[in-house]
Amino acid sequence: MAKSQVTRKITHDEFDPVGTLALIVLYFIVLMLMWVFTYFVEFVGNDPTPFVVA
Amino acid sequence: MRIHVYERLWLVASMILIVAFIATVTYGTVGLGITMVDDREETLSPGDIDEDERFEDPRIEQVGENEFEAYVVAMTFLFQPDPIEVPANSEVTFYVTSRDVIHSFTVVGTNTNTMVIPGEVSVMTVEFDEPGEYGIICNEYCGVGHHDMEAELIVVEEDEFDLTELSVDAPDTVEPDAEIELTATVSNGLIDDLEATVTVEIGDETFQEDVTVGGDESEDVSITVDADDLGEGDHDWTVTVDDYEETGTVSVASDTDENDDGSENGEDTTDENDASSTVEDRLS
Numbered sequence: 001m002a003k004s005q006v007t008r009k010i011t012h013d014e015f016d017p018v019g020t021l022a023l024i025v026l027y028f029i030v031l032m033l034m035w036v037f038t039y040f041v042e043f044v045g046n047d048p049t050p051f052v053v054a
Numbered sequence: 055m056r057i058h059v060y061e062r063l064w065l066v067a068s069m070i071l072i073v074a075f076i077a078t079v080t081y082g083t084v085g086l087g088i089t090m091v092d093d094r095e096e097t098l099s100p101g102d103i104d105e106d107e108r109f110e111d112p113r114i115e116q117v118g119e120n121e122f123e124a125y126v127v128a129m130t131f132l133f134q135p136d137p138i139e140v141p142a143n144s145e146v147t148f149y150v151t152s153r154d155v156i157h158s159f160t161v162v163g164t165n166t167n168t169m170v171i172p173g174e175v176s177v178m179t180v181e182f183d184e185p186g187e188y189g190i191i192c193n194e195y196c197g198v199g200h201h202d203m204e205a206e207l208i209v210v211e212e213d214e215f216d217l218t219e220l221s222v223d224a225p226d227t228v229e230p231d232a233e234i235e236l237t238a239t240v241s242n243g244l245i246d247d248l249e250a251t252v253t254v255e256i257g258d259e260t261f262q263e264d265v266t267v268g269g270d271e272s273e274d275v276s277i278t279v280d281a282d283d284l285g286e287g288d289h290d291w292t293v294t295v296d297d298y299e300e301t302g303t304v305s306v307a308s309d310t311d312e313n314d315d316g317s318e319n320g321e322d323t324t325d326e327n328d329a330s331s332t333v334e335d336r337l338s
């Protein structure tokens with residue numbers, strides 16, 4: 001039985017998961033947009049809002 | 055320790071995210087002036103609500119040029135007063151307390167929303183710019199009628215808003231040779247003077263009088279009619295001031311009953327007919 005096992009060793013900085021990075025950047029952008037929507041549109045936009053009386 | 059460059063990147067990014075969250079909330083508080091309801095108001099035991107001058111008569115009060123205060127009592131399963139009417143382009147401070155269990159005062163579709171806790175008075179100041187109608191609901195489960203606990207908040211045009219109350223004092227029955235004295239009391243809850251015309255219709259006669267009611271004052275308008283002029287029988291009367299109307303009936307009849315002064319029963323016969331269009335009357 002032929003045994004063919006190729007092993008390639010890379011250094012710590014050579015590991016480069018671009019796909020994972022892209023996915024996390026995407027999640028990050030979605031999160032930011034959802035926060036902007038929740039706070040500035042859904043919350044601040046729903047007048048009247050109780051405010052501080054000087 | 056060696057940290058991968060990507061790992062460093064998303065560590066920094068997540069820190070920025072947390073800082074951004076805190077920054078927006080801080081901006082809302084400092085920049086926009088949004089406040090949270092707190093317990094800064096004195097506590098008020100539910101048993102003392104009826105003795106508290108704010109809540110004994112749940113109402114809207116004008117306290118400044120465009121400033122109003124609304125004293126609201128929540129209880130299973132209603133809000134008083136209902137509907138709450140405020141003018142557009144005004145600043146309204148709601149004082150809300152509960153008579154029994156925990157409720158909430160939620161103006162649907164807005165951020166005007168607070169828990170209403172027995173013993174506490176929740177205070178919120180909000181600005182109403184445009185006329186409109188809002189629903190008020192309770193969003194804290196408070197019992198079997200919770201789903202029915204609602205009220206209405208009506209923001210009316212600034213120049214259509216008034217805090218006028220009309221009550222009429224008129225006798226129920228009079229002797230044919232007596233006079234019918236009808237007194238209409240017009241009270242004005244606003245700071246500005248109220249100029250109105252009091253129209254009294256009794257039988258076929260109509261009386262009109264222009265009155266100017268000062269801010270937070272009331273005026274009496276009395277008219278006197280000879281019962282003879284109306285003749286025997288029942289006569290309807292109507293008192294109209296702006297959009298407010300009170301009606302009643304006065305009977306002109308010779309009193310042939312043996313207990314002609316009513317004192318024989320040992321009772322105090324009150325043949326007065328007090329009609330009043332206040333909020334309490336509409337509720338009861």
